[in-house]
Amino acid sequence: MLSPNVLDLKNHIEFAQTAEEIGIEYLFMAEGYDPGGPLVRAASVFDPWLYNPIIAAMLIPATKRIGLVTTMHFSYFAPIVIARLGANLDAMSGGRWGINMVTGPSNAPGLVPEPMRSLSHDARYDYATEAMDVILKLWRGEHVDYHGKYIELKGQLIDPLPVQQPPGIVSAGHSGAGRSFAAKFADYLFTTGGTKEQHDLEHEGLTDLLASYGRSPSDLKYQVRATTYVRDTQAEVDEFVERMESYFDPKVHESMVLQYGGEHQGKLKEMEQKQLDKMNAEARRRSATGMDFNLQGTPQHVADKIIDFYRQGRVQGIALVFQDWHPTELRQFGDKVMPLLKEEGIWVHPRERGYSW
Numbered sequence: 001m002l003s004p005n006v007l008d009l010k011n012h013i014e015f016a017q018t019a020e021e022i023g024i025e026y027l028f029m030a031e032g033y034d035p036g037g038p039l040v041r042a043a044s045v046f047d048p049w050l051y052n053p054i055i056a057a058m059l060i061p062a063t064k065r066i067g068l069v070t071t072m073h074f075s076y077f078a079p080i081v082i083a084r085l086g087a088n089l090d091a092m093s094g095g096r097w098g099i100n101m102v103t104g105p106s107n108a109p110g111l112v113p114e115p116m117r118s119l120s121h122d123a124r125y126d127y128a129t130e131a132m133d134v135i136l137k138l139w140r141g142e143h144v145d146y147h148g149k150y151i152e153l154k155g156q157l158i159d160p161l162p163v164q165q166p167p168g169i170v171s172a173g174h175s176g177a178g179r180s181f182a183a184k185f186a187d188y189l190f191t192t193g194g195t196k197e198q199h200d201l202e203h204e205g206l207t208d209l210l211a212s213y214g215r216s217p218s219d220l221k222y223q224v225r226a227t228t229y230v231r232d233t234q235a236e237v238d239e240f241v242e243r244m245e246s247y248f249d250p251k252v253h254e255s256m257v258l259q260y261g262g263e264h265q266g267k268l269k270e271m272e273q274k275q276l277d278k279m280n281a282e283a284r285r286r287s288a289t290g291m292d293f294n295l296q297g298t299p300q301h302v303a304d305k306i307i308d309f310y311r312q313g314r315v316q317g318i319a320l321v322f323q324d325w326h327p328t329e330l331r332q333f334g335d336k337v338m339p340l341l342k343e344e345g346i347w348v349h350p351r352e353r354g355y356s357w
């Protein structure tokens, strides 16, 4: 069986402590709402899933320095609740908390309360812009008297206020509205993809967008998600990829497509077996080698890929995703890849620069 039991809190603590020790800057906690159905649940794909603010609160006393980024959906949390949860998590962690701002319904529109459920994609970003304006004022301890298109709010946040002013802000917005929102508020922009061309395209217009909010390109750090697996020999890596492929179950994948969408949703019934096989074969490959960009290989290969990325000057950080999120995977990366990055002068342990974010 791959990966530790997600419901055993000891596993989260051990992973977080290992990440902190090897010098990872922050832990990013994704959040979902919709169970994928009986097959997906039986396969334990994103279900069960512990709630972000709860994991973060539990990790605070178990760690000392590492940043803790929780995902919060504006569709489910009222601004005052985000402000209060965030202020508590930041104050209790001594200024280590950050928010990943998500506006969508997380594949569960039926669970979103009205009026948020009826808002269009772009209107949700307008709403979130108002919400963020309000939250930032509340975090500063201001008395708010806000009359927006969507939000009416009067009052003040009860103490504690956040230590950081403001806490770290992350977005993975990709659309025009999402990028504009990120350009206004975010410190980190999460993205996918691994080629220079993709990153050039993503950066197009971003400098102007940032400037329109009085910000400079260095104010928004690009982070690329990378599926990661490091071993001393390529043969071991190939063996892992093969093992990952063997875990793939086409029926679970088809049920996820039906539930979560994507380009094939709504077409499954009409697809001929040949097309279904092709779709599943691609998904099988992706399940083993990662959604888009991967860091699977020997330490030198992985380090070279990262160094190349940095030389292109478009990406300021990498969000490592471990299909097997066991601490030994972190150690492989920490013991074998990080020293090579340090040698190259593109990485220093956070302790050597005072643990600033």
Ligand SMILES: Cc1cc2nc3c(=O)[nH]c(=O)nc-3n(C[C@H](O)[C@H](O)[C@H](O)COP(=O)(O)O)c2cc1C
Pocket: 029, 030, 031, 032, 071, 101, 102, 103, 104, 105, 106, 171, 172, 173, 174, 175, 176, 177, 178, 179, 190, 191, 192, 225
């Ligand atoms: C690295 C990464 C992490 C994300 N994490 C989450 C998450 O935890 N929960 C969620 O509902 N959406 C998540 N998203 C989806 C984004 O928030 C966003 O909705 C998506 O990239 C589409 O962009 P748009 O909202 O501008 O259309 C993530 C996306 C990326 C690329």
